[in-house]
Amino acid sequence: xxxxxxxxxxxxxxxxxxxxxILQLNLGKLCNIACTHCHVNAGPHRKELITTEDLNxxxxxxxxxxxxxxxxxxxxxxxxxxFRALVERVRNFDQPREVMTRLNATIIEEPGYEWIPEFHTKxxxxxxxxxxxxxxxxxxEQRGDNVFDRSITAFQKLNKLGYGIDPELxxxxxxxxxxxxxxxxxxxLEATYKREMKEHFNIEFHDLYCITNMAIARYASYLKRNxxxxxxNQLLVENFNPASIxxxxxxxxxxxDWMGRVFDCDFNQQLEMQLANGKPLDVWDxxxxxxxxxxxxxxxHCFGCTAGxxxxxxxxxT
Numbered sequence: 001x002x003x004x005x006x007x008x009x010x011x012x013x014x015x016x017x018x019x020x021x022i023l024q025l026n027l028g029k030l031c032n033i034a035c036t037h038c039h040v041n042a043g044p045h046r047k048e049l050i051t052t053e054d055l056n057x058x059x060x061x062x063x064x065x066x067x068x069x070x071x072x073x074x075x076x077x078x079x080x081x082x083f084r085a086l087v088e089r090v091r092n093f094d095q096p097r098e099v100m101t102r103l104n105a106t107i108i109e110e111p112g113y114e115w116i117p118e119f120h121t122k123x124x125x126x127x128x129x130x131x132x133x134x135x136x137x138x139x140x141e142q143r144g145d146n147v148f149d150r151s152i153t154a155f156q157k158l159n160k161l162g163y164g165i166d167p168e169l170x171x172x173x174x175x176x177x178x179x180x181x182x183x184x185x186x187x188x189l190e191a192t193y194k195r196e197m198k199e200h201f202n203i204e205f206h207d208l209y210c211i212t213n214m215a216i217a218r219y220a221s222y223l224k225r226n227x228x229x230x231x232x233n234q235l236l237v238e239n240f241n242p243a244s245i246x247x248x249x250x251x252x253x254x255x256x257d258w259m260g261r262v263f264d265c266d267f268n269q270q271l272e273m274q275l276a277n278g279k280p281l282d283v284w285d286x287x288x289x290x291x292x293x294x295x296x297x298x299x300x301h302c303f304g305c306t307a308g309x310x311x312x313x314x315x316x317x318t
Contacts, residue, residue, distance in 0.1 A: 002300065003303075004303060004306075007303075015248070016296070017292045017293075020252055020254050020288065021067060021069060022068075022069045022070075022249075024073060024254065025071070026073045026256065027077045027083070028049035028258045029042045029049075029074065029258070030044070031046070031074055031076045032044055035218075039217045039218065040073075040075065040270055041218050042075040049080055049081075049258060050080070050258040061284040062090070062097075067097070069097060069099075070098070071313065072086075074102065076103075078103070078104075100125065100126040103128060104129070105130075105151045105155060108153075109154055121162065121163070124169060126170040126172070127158065127170065127172070128313075129171065129173055130174045132178055134192075152201050155171070155201070155205070159204055164203070164204040167206075172206050172209055173208050175193070175210045180228040180235070183308065183311070183316070185309070186316040190208035207315070209315030210311070210316050211315060212307060214304045215233055216267060233303070236303040236307040237303050237307075240307060243310070245306065247317035248317070250296050257269050260282045260284065261274050262274065262282065262286065263275060264296050266313070268297055271301065275294060
């Protein structure tokens with residue numbers, strides 16, 4: 001029994017699956033920037049991208065399900081050459097689905113990607129965009145030089161088309177701590193963000209998601225270099241919140257990597273903790289009735305999702 005499972009046992013808790021409501025598909029690790037907190041190790045020189053064949057096999061399976069939301073991640077999802085074709089196909093299913101993109105807003109400012117705001121507006125894609133702070137120094141330190149200014153310009157372009165204002169054009173921002181500490185209260189920080197972004201940049205958005213940094217991959221290396229890794233991991237354990245368990249994303253999300261392999265969450269994916277049902281499990285081979293009975297794979301990093309107010313791809317849990 002690992003340390004996380006022991007903690008669940010000590011609190012009389014069990015972690016079981018619910019009916020899947022989100023298919024989270026990582027299109028690849030290609031990204032135009034390389035953030036220090038990135039648990040995917042994405043960047044401009046990564047070559048990993050899902051093939052057209054595997055993408056079509058995934059969508060063929062997805063169309064047979066009742067899963068309502070497709071959550072596209074990366075890297076930068078829009079950099080995949082099949083991005084527009086896959087969105088158009090999913091939005092034209094007989095049973096249309098919501099499409100969400102983990103938008104790196106700076107991509108809008110890159111040559112060749114000027115199509116993004118209008119395309120996303122046309123298809124009412126939900127945009128979830130990283131914005132670690134409302135001041136430039138913190139953002140640039142975490143995400144790279146000039147990322148703040150380019151993000152602001154991109155958000156202003158989206159606002160002009162109704163994003164962040166029209167309830168059908170959702171623009172949600174993501175806060176990640178710029179250091180080895182837990183996120184603050186989400187509602188209080190959201191109010192501050194909305195005030196500062198409106199007052200200084202005339203930018204509006206719908207919700208703020210506070211997400212705890214996971215001490216794996218690039219962020220673990222960052223903490224180790226700063227001699228904070230052990231201290232940070234202990235912080236997560238000491239702040240375990242049993243009330244976060246019911247809302248964990250591993251319960252109702254199917255996470256799929258750029259090769260079509262199935263995982264319990266995006267973090268397990270990066271740690272190669274692949275699900276298996278007698279053999280490695282690909283998404284197009286999932287039988288949902290059997291899948292819902294499979295145990296969820298856990299490890300010490302799961303304390304990152306259960307610390308403080310809890311953390312998921314949709315922000316705080318409690």
